[in-house]
Amino acid sequence: MMQSKSTEITVGMFVAAGIAALFVLAMKVSNLAEFNDESGYQVTAEFENIGGLKVRSPVTMAGVRVGRVADINLSPDTYNAVVTLNLYGNFDVIPTDTAASIYTAGLLGEQYIGLEAGAEEEFLQNGDVIDLTQPALVLEQVIGQFLFSKAEGDDE
Amino acid sequence: MIETIRSLGRWGLGTFERLGRGHLFLFRILAGIPEIVLRLSLLVHQLFSVGVLSVFLILISGLFVGMVLGLQGYNTLVDFGAEESLGVLVSLSLVRELGPVVSALLFAGRAGSALTAEIGLMKSTEQLSGMEMMAVDPIRRVIAPRFLAGLISMPLLAALFSAVGIFGGFLVGHGLLGVDDGAFWSQMQVKTDWYDDVLNGVIKSIVFGFVVTWIALFEGYDATPTSEGVGRATTRTVVHSAFAILGLDFVLTALMFGEE
Numbered sequence: 313m314m315q316s317k318s319t320e321i322t323v324g325m326f327v328a329a330g331i332a333a334l335f336v337l338a339m340k341v342s343n344l345a346e347f348n349d350e351s352g353y354q355v356t357a358e359f360e361n362i363g364g365l366k367v368r369s370p371v372t373m374a375g376v377r378v379g380r381v382a383d384i385n386l387s388p389d390t391y392n393a394v395v396t397l398n399l400y401g402n403f404d405v406i407p408t409d410t411a412a413s414i415y416t417a418g419l420l421g422e423q424y425i426g427l428e429a430g431a432e433e434e435f436l437q438n439g440d441v442i443d444l445t446q447p448a449l450v451l452e453q454v455i456g457q458f459l460f461s462k463a464e465g466d467d468e
Numbered sequence: 469m470i471e472t473i474r475s476l477g478r479w480g481l482g483t484f485e486r487l488g489r490g491h492l493f494l495f496r497i498l499a500g501i502p503e504i505v506l507r508l509s510l511l512v513h514q515l516f517s518v519g520v521l522s523v524f525l526i527l528i529s530g531l532f533v534g535m536v537l538g539l540q541g542y543n544t545l546v547d548f549g550a551e552e553s554l555g556v557l558v559s560l561s562l563v564r565e566l567g568p569v570v571s572a573l574l575f576a577g578r579a580g581s582a583l584t585a586e587i588g589l590m591k592s593t594e595q596l597s598g599m600e601m602m603a604v605d606p607i608r609r610v611i612a613p614r615f616l617a618g619l620i621s622m623p624l625l626a627a628l629f630s631a632v633g634i635f636g637g638f639l640v641g642h643g644l645l646g647v648d649d650g651a652f653w654s655q656m657q658v659k660t661d662w663y664d665d666v667l668n669g670v671i672k673s674i675v676f677g678f679v680v681t682w683i684a685l686f687e688g689y690d691a692t693p694t695s696e697g698v699g700r701a702t703t704r705t706v707v708h709s710a711f712a713i714l715g716l717d718f719v720l721t722a723l724m725f726g727e728e
Binding site for chain 1: 523
């Protein structure tokens, strides 16, 4: 009887430790904690070029992460990229004339969306559209333009 | 010439017969699982010998695998000035691949071989036929609780392996190599997804637990009832489990992460 009791206790500890490990993986390692925030809202923004932006890329404001990219689509009318942003519910006072730009973290890092607050008194609601956007900087285009202007400059 | 073809045919038939026996065996186990609810103490004992006794091995191996990942990953990442991504590298490789696969391989060696030897010895000492004579179905009494215990233990062990491994990576990355701990954890959280990464890893470990326990129990149940036969069956368990784990891992990875 004693034997079986201690067996049961160790088995209980094993199962609890396994579940605790899963819990650590969920809360500490992965981003599950964010999904519990159900008060989030979605806005869309249209970009000429999104470069290497991906679904789940971060959306930041003054460097603080305020949301994630939820969806990326191509607009059939304008042939621009339509990006759906999932913004967290606790950042609900973002002005409607906020500008969205695509930046790169570091020289070779991943791309993210940076928001710059406007001055409007009204705030973004679920389903709103951000009008002021700035496309991603594509390195090849920049170098190409630089070389082109350099060549033109030599002609003069 | 004819003899060669005949032996090839015999080998083929034998293989398929064994495969068929294995599947019938699996169906009988699955049919016996609902009854375990009535005898939970059997399951608890098997959870102890299959799961708890493997914990120490899994924890130590996980810690060292994580520490090695931290060291090797750092050496590569530091060339690109991206050593803050060390947390991402360690967590993704552990949660997606190494956690389920390495712990399943260790599980096959530690628990699978023991299961085969135990069942094989029960068969060769005619304990199983003794049970049948007493109208006790050995599959329901002996095999099914062990199968369920393997199925439950494996995901828990894999989760322990990954969690301890990430901690090991953190120890080396932050303590030894001086990676900023805030960047280590925050980048990890940004890049590791609960559904895509962690849950897929858990699904992998459940599949591996299923396959390894099935192979181990069948090899024991189907072993030639001699000491040599039991020895061979134990070897086959480890070898076939390793093949099955690595092969299935490729298939599962292609299904889960192939489209990215």
